[in-house]
Amino acid sequence: GAGVSQSPSNKVTEKGKDVELRCDPISGHTALYWYRQSLGQGLEFLIYFQGNSAPDKSGLPSDRFSAERTGGSVSTLTIQRTQQEDSAVYLCASSLAIYRQYFGPGTRLTVL
Amino acid sequence: AQTVTQSQPEMSVQEAETVTLSCTYDTSESDYYLFWYKQPPSRQMILVIRQEAYKQQNATENRFSVNFQKAAKSFSLKISDSQLGDAAMYFCAYYYSGNTPLVFGKGTRLSVIA
Numbered sequence: 313g314a315g316v317s318q319s320p321s322n323k324v325t326e327k328g329k330d331v332e333l334r335c336d337p338i339s340g341h342t343a344l345y346w347y348r349q350s351l352g353q354g355l356e357f358l359i360y361f362q363g364n365s366a367p368d369k370s371g372l373p374s375d376r377f378s379a380e381r382t383g384g385s386v387s388t389l390t391i392q393r394t395q396q397e398d399s400a401v402y403l404c405a406s407s408l409a410i411y412r413q414y415f416g417p418g419t420r421l422t423v424l
Numbered sequence: 425a426q427t428v429t430q431s432q433p434e435m436s437v438q439e440a441e442t443v444t445l446s447c448t449y450d451t452s453e454s455d456y457y458l459f460w461y462k463q464p465p466s467r468q469m470i471l472v473i474r475q476e477a478y479k480q481q482n483a484t485e486n487r488f489s490v491n492f493q494k495a496a497k498s499f500s501l502k503i504s505d506s507q508l509g510d511a512a513m514y515f516c517a518y519y520y521s522g523n524t525p526l527v528f529g530k531g532t533r534l535s536v537i538a
Contacts, residue, residue, distance in 0.1 A: 345525050345526075347525070347526075353530055353531075354430075354528035354529050354530040354531055355469075355517075355528040357525040357526070360524075360525050401467060403467075403469065405469075411457045411476075411519055412474075415461075415468060415469035
């Protein structure tokens with residue numbers, strides 16, 4: 313079956329612009345995670361959705377970052393007023409079993 | 425807070441040889457999971473192997489095996505008979521609860537020399 317998909321694959325934007333990154337999880341997966349991978353770093357947790365529960369936003373670095381998950385499926389990560397330090401690969405993962413996360417290919421964001 | 429440390433930013437191995445990647449972690453929990461993920465240039469994170477902390481037996485998946493030392497909080501990955509396709513970033517990760525994300529180390533870049 314289809315895995316986790318993310319779009320766009322690459323995004324180049326200018327400083328100060330808003331961007332939206334999309335994640336389509338595996339059908340039926342109740343949990344969805346967003347991570348950020350900066351150059352030379354590991355993956356940094358951003359936000360977590362589990363079913364209909366309130367999302368865990370504890371990893372969001374600033375109030376310029378937000379995310380929503382519509383209908384328990386597709387998720388959009390929005391970064392407002394982008395800064396150069398936002399340049400990174402943004403990875404999405406979904407899971408059904410608590411210990412098995414499936415990752416998408418990521419979106420590489422470049423802020424000029 | 426849980427932390428995961430990978431002390432080897434880069435490693436290299438000759439094709440067909442064996443290499444071991446190191447990982448240590450810090451936690452006060454007794455029941456948790458540990459993982460090794462592979463990230464090739466395609467950026468796709470691929471689960472290599474998983475270890476449940478309550479299991480004493482080390483996990484094995486074909487050419488990949490782990491040395492899990494719970495008391496020492498150490499979780500190393502051994503790759504046997506290394507192949508060119510094993511070249512990638514390898515991340516060690518920790519997970520302990522259904523309501524928490526994975527905690528990742530900073531990764532080890534593995535090069536395989538033909």
